[in-house]
Amino acid sequence: MLGTERSAQIEARLAKDAYDTEAWQMLLAEAQNVGTEEQHRDAFDRFLEQFPTSGRHWALYVEFELRHGRTDLAEAIFARSLREVLSVDLWKSYLAYVQRNNEHGGNEGRQIVLKAFETALQYIGMDKDAGGIWSDYIAFIKAGETSSTYEEQQKMDATRRAYRRVIAIPVMNVEALWRDYDAFENGLSRMTAKKFLAEQSPIYMTARTAARELKQLSEPLQRGSLPCPPRWSDKEMSQLAAWRRYLDWEKSDPLKIEDAAARYARISFAYKQAMMVLRFYPEVWFQAASFALEHSRNEEAIQILKSAIDIMPHSFLVNFALAEIYEERKQVAEARALYEKFLDQLSDDIAKMNESMTAEIAAFEAQHQRGGNIDGGGGADMATSSTTDAFGETDGEEREEARRLRGYTLAAIVMMRFVRRAEGIKVARQVFSRTRKSPHITYHLFVASALMEYYCSKEAAIAGRVFELGLKSFSDPDYIREYLDYLIRTNDNNNARALFERTINMMPADRAQDVWRLFLDYTCDYEELTNAKEVEKRYLAAYPQGKQGSMILIIIINGY
Amino acid sequence: MLGTERSAQIEARLAKDAYDTEAWQMLLAEAQNVGTEEQHRDAFDRFLEQFPTSGRHWALYVEFELRHGRTDLAEAIFARSLREVLSVDLWKSYLAYVQRNNEHGGNEGRQIVLKAFETALQYIGMDKDAGGIWSDYIAFIKAGETSSTYEEQQKMDATRRAYRRVIAIPVMNVEALWRDYDAFENGLSRMTAKKFLAEQSPIYMTARTAARELKQLSEPLQRGSLPCPPRWSDKEMSQLAAWRRYLDWEKSDPLKIEDAAARYARISFAYKQAMMVLRFYPEVWFQAASFALEHSRNEEAIQILKSAIDIMPHSFLVNFALAEIYEERKQVAEARALYEKFLDQLSDDIAKMNESMTAEIAAFEAQHQRGGNIDGGGGADMATSSTTDAFGETDGEEREEARRLRGYTLAAIVMMRFVRRAEGIKVARQVFSRTRKSPHITYHLFVASALMEYYCSKEAAIAGRVFELGLKSFSDPDYIREYLDYLIRTNDNNNARALFERTINMMPADRAQDVWRLFLDYTCDYEELTNAKEVEKRYLAAYPQGKQGSMILIIIINGY
16 A cells, blocks of 8 residues: 555565564554655554554554644544553653643643543553653642632642552552652641651552562563464463463452452453453453452443453353353343354354365365476476375364364354253254254264253153264264263163164274273173173274283273 | 301391392302201292292202202102293203213113103293203214114104204204204205205294294393392383283294194293293283183183282282183182182281281380380480371371272172172172171272162162262262262252252362362253352352352363
C-alpha cells in the first residue's frame, strides 16, 4: 500500500505471520518514513487492531495526530482507548493534553483538569508506575491560587487527602511521596504533624513493604511486549510463571485492605493487566472470570469470558466456562447457542484445514508432474526428495487433524451431557443422533453416549445398541477395548466373548494387544483354567515374541 | 570348631551372612591349614551343602580323600555328585580315577574304562569344554591293542564313530579334532578319506561356526562362581542377561539338529547349566520347566519345579507354576496341598519377622533404659541417635512387612480362585472365610472375593456384602476406592453416594484424593450440575491448594 519494495516485503511477512511483531514495527517505521499522513494513520489503525492493548502505541498515535493538528482525531483515539487500555503512558499523555487545553481556562479550566486527574487515578492510580501522576496531581492541587483562609484550608485538606490516598498504594516512588507528605504536614504544624504522621505511618509502612515486593515481582514481567498467541517457548512459560507469582501475591492481599470492594478492585486491576499482556492465554481469562464469580460479580465474569471467546474462539476452556455459567443460571438457550457456535467454529476449522491440505497435495502433485515432464531423471530425484518432505508434513498434519477431531468430539460430548442435564435424555439422544453423523466425530462420542445411557438412564440395552452402532463406523482397537470393558464390567460375558471373537482377528496385531490383555486378564481371573489356557495359547501364537512361558502366571505376578 | 581365633571370625561372618563366599573360601583354607583330617572333611561337607553345584569343589573334595587314601569316601563323593553336577572337571577327575584303578586290568579293565568314558560323554559330552574328554576317549580307543584284522577293523570303526560324534559338537577344540580326524581317514585311505570327509564336512562346518558363536556367548558367563541369592546388582543383572542370550541361542537350534530328542537334550543341557549357576533365579527354573512342558515332558517339568521350590520355597513363580500344572492334570489334592504349604511358609516367615522386630525393639528399649540410667544427658544423646537409626530401620521393616502381607494375600487369592475353579464357589467361600481371619491378610482378598462373586457366580448381593464386611477391618482409601468403583460400575449410585458420604471424612486428606477424584469424575460426567457443583465445592474446600477455579472444567479439559 505504501508502494515501496520494502513495504511489499513487510506485507509478505505479515501475510505469512500476522503476529510477526518485528514486521509490524517495520511497517510503522516505513509509513512514517515514506507514507502520506493518511497512510501513516492507516498503519497505526492496522497495528492497533492487531495489538489493541499496546498503550505505548496508542500514545504514539495520539502524538502523531496532535503533531498534525488533528485534535479531533486525537480526542477520538483517547475515547477509543483510555478506558480499555490500562496504560500509565497513555493517561499521562491524556492529562498533558487536558492541561495544555485548559492552561488559560481560569477556575473552570482548573476544575476540568482536576476532574481529569481524578478519572485517571480512578483507572490507573493503583498502577505501580502511577506515582508520577499522583505527584503531578498533588503539585497541581498545591499550585491552586487561593483568595481566602477558607479556600486555603480547603486546598490544604485536598492536598492531605491526596497524600493519604497515595501513601497507602505501593507505587514505586512511595518513599519520596511519604517524605513530601511529612514535609507538608510539618510545614503546617509540628504538633498536628506528629499526630497525623503517626496515624498514617503503619499504612505507609505496609505500602512501602509491598512496593519493595512488587518491584521484585514486576522485574521479570515484560509489560510492554506485544501479545501474541503462545508458542509455548521457555521464555513464554517463564513469563506465564512470573505473572502467576505476581497474581498470587496480589490475591494474598499484601496491603491488608479492609474494604472488600477496594480489595476486589485491586486484584481485579491486576487481572486486567495480566489479560492485556497474556491476551492469548485462556487460563488467565478463566481465572479472572473465576475470581469475579467467587465474588458474585457474575456479569463481570460473563463479560470477561465473552471477550476471551472473541479473542480465542477455539478455546475449550473459556467456551465451556461460559456455558457452565449460563447453565447454572438456567440460561439454557444461551448455553445451547454457545455450544452450537463453538462446534460450528471447530467444524469450520477442520473443513478449512482439509481444504488447505487438499490444495497442498494438488500443488505438490502438479509440481511433481511438471518436474517429471521437464527433465526426466533429475526431475524424478527432485520429486523423490519432495515426496519425503511432503509426506513428513502430511504426517504432522494428520496428527493435527486427529487432534482436532478429538477436540470436536469432546465439545460434542460436553454439549450432549449439558443437554441431558438441562433438557432431558430424549433431547440428548437427538443431539447424539444428529452429531454422530458429522464427519468429524471420533468413537469417543459413542462411548460417552453409551455410558450416559447406562449410568444416567440405566438403559443397559440402549447402551449396548449404541456401542454396537459405533462398531459400524469404528473398528479402532481402543473403541473395541472400551466396548469390551463395558461388557465385562456389566457381567455380560457371553457378549464379551462374542465381541472378542468377532473383532480380534480384524485388528492389526500391533494395536490389538490391549484388547487381548483385557480379555486375557478377565479370563485368567474369573473363568475356567481350560478357557484361560486356550486364550493364553492363542495370545502366545499371536505374539510369539512374548513366548516365555505362562502368560497367566506372568499376569498374576505382575499384579503382585 | 577349628578352635582358632581366625576360624571364630570366619564363623561369625557366616552366621551373619550364610552366602559370604569369601568367608567360605577362608573356612576351607583354614581347615586345610590347621584342621585335622576329619575337620577338613567336615569343612568340605558344610561348604558343599551350601554350594552343591560347585563341580570344582567336589573335585577338590575327591582329591582330598584320595590323598588320604580313602578311596571308599572318594567313590561315595563321586556317587553323590557326578550325575547332579554337570562338571567337566569332576568327570575328568572321575575318569582319571577309573583309568588309574584299571591300568592293569587287561581287557576287562579296558571295558570298564570305555564304559566310564561313554557314561561321562553321555552326561557331559555336549559341554563346550568336553573336547579334552573326547580327545582322551579317542586316544584311549586308538591305544587299544588288536590281535587280528577283524579287531583292527573294529577299532577303526570305533575310532571313526567317536570322531564323527565329536566333530558335530561345538566343543572348543573342534577344529583340532577335525584335523585329527582328517589325518586319521587319510592315514587309512586317501580314496575313502575324500568321500568320508566330504560327507562329514557340512556337519563339522556347522559345529565350527556354532563353536565360534558359543565361544563369544560364553565369554561373559562366570560358570565357576558360587551361586548366591540375587541382590539385583548390575553385575548380577548383566550375568542374567548374558545367560539369557546364551539360552536363546541354544533354543534357536544353531546346530540344526534333526533328531527331536537330541535337540531337546542339548537345550535341556543348557538349562541345567543355567540352573546350576543361576540357582536362585526362579525365572530360570520356570523357563526350564516351561520348555519341558512345551515338549510334553511333564514329569521332568514337575521335577524341575519341585527342585526349585526346595531351593526357593518363597518363590511365587515356581510355586504357582507347579500348582498350575497340578490343576491342569486335575491333581486337585496336590495343588491344594502345595498352596497350603506355600501359605504356611509365607505365614511362618511373617511371624518370624515380627518376632525378630519385637526382639529388636525390646533390645533397643532395654539399651535406652540402661543408657538413661547410667549417664543422663550423654545417654539421652546416644539414645536419640539410636532412636533415629532404629526408627529408620523400623520404617524399612514396616515396608518389608507390608510387602510380605501383600504377598501372602496374593497367594491366598490365587488359591481361592483355584479352589473355585476346581471345587466350586462354595468351597472357595470356605477358603475365603477361613483366610480372611488370618492376621496377615490385606484388603485385596476382600476385593478379589467380591469380584469373584460378581463375575463368577453373578451374585452382586453377596459381592456387596463382602465389600461391606471388608470395611469392618479396612478403612484404607485404596480399599474404599475399589468398593466405590464397584458400586459406580454396577450402577448402584445410591450406595455409591452413601459409601462416599460415610467414609470420606474418616480418611486422611492426603490419601483420600483418589476417592474424591473418582466420585467427582462420576458426578461431573453423569449427575446433575448442582450435584457436581456441590461435590466440587466440597472438594475445593478439602484441597484449597487446587483452588484455581472449576474442577469440573479441569476434569473435562484434562480428559481431552
